[in-house]
Amino acid sequence: MTDKKSNEKxxxxxxxxxxxxxxxxxxxxxxxxxxxxxxVNKVFAFSPSVKNEDNREVLSDYQWQFTDDNGNPFNLSxxxxxxxxxxxxATWCPPCIAEMPSIQKLYNQYKDNPNVVFVFATTDPKDxxxxxxxxxxxxxxxxxxxxxxxxQLESNTIPxxxxxxxxxxxxxxxxxxxxxxxxxxxxxxxxLVAEG
Numbered sequence: 001m002t003d004k005k006s007n008e009k010x011x012x013x014x015x016x017x018x019x020x021x022x023x024x025x026x027x028x029x030x031x032x033x034x035x036x037x038x039x040v041n042k043v044f045a046f047s048p049s050v051k052n053e054d055n056r057e058v059l060s061d062y063q064w065q066f067t068d069d070n071g072n073p074f075n076l077s078x079x080x081x082x083x084x085x086x087x088x089x090a091t092w093c094p095p096c097i098a099e100m101p102s103i104q105k106l107y108n109q110y111k112d113n114p115n116v117v118f119v120f121a122t123t124d125p126k127d128x129x130x131x132x133x134x135x136x137x138x139x140x141x142x143x144x145x146x147x148x149x150x151x152q153l154e155s156n157t158i159p160x161x162x163x164x165x166x167x168x169x170x171x172x173x174x175x176x177x178x179x180x181x182x183x184x185x186x187x188x189x190x191x192l193v194a195e196g
Contacts, residue, residue: 050188056169061150066121066143069130074143076150079117083192084164085110086119088155091132095177096159104138105181106189111139115166115193119143165192 062077089096110116120140129142163172
């Protein structure tokens, strides 16, 4: 009798283990887990670190070609001498999606400042990007990558974000999602804008 109860408990335990592993696999490897991944990334998105002025890399090459939302050519060199917020992202990337609300808020605050340029760089097809922006009520200006990034801005990971000062020094360089509408980021942008 005890062996029968013990076997039933083991069987129930195995079934629960299988259900648990299937649920974890669904979260990690199927589209069904995307909302959970986005939520986790939002919860753990903190303000990015700002590099000490003495330890900043300096962008040596601004040559990076894009097309904008209207199909017009754009080269990053056109933004040289301004504060540049550049973010590589994709519509299918949960960490990218998680940080978008904070980026939209940051963009709303600085979009009319002629000394700040926002570049949301992607390789996704324009129709997918347009649909994503429309579905989420985002107004972020998307740029479609044509050529390779300058060496200091290369990344195999998305999202990847850099905040570049007017002199080309890289104040923030962050892989993964972050809270881009934090006081620290806004204070850094304000300081960079005020610099000659």
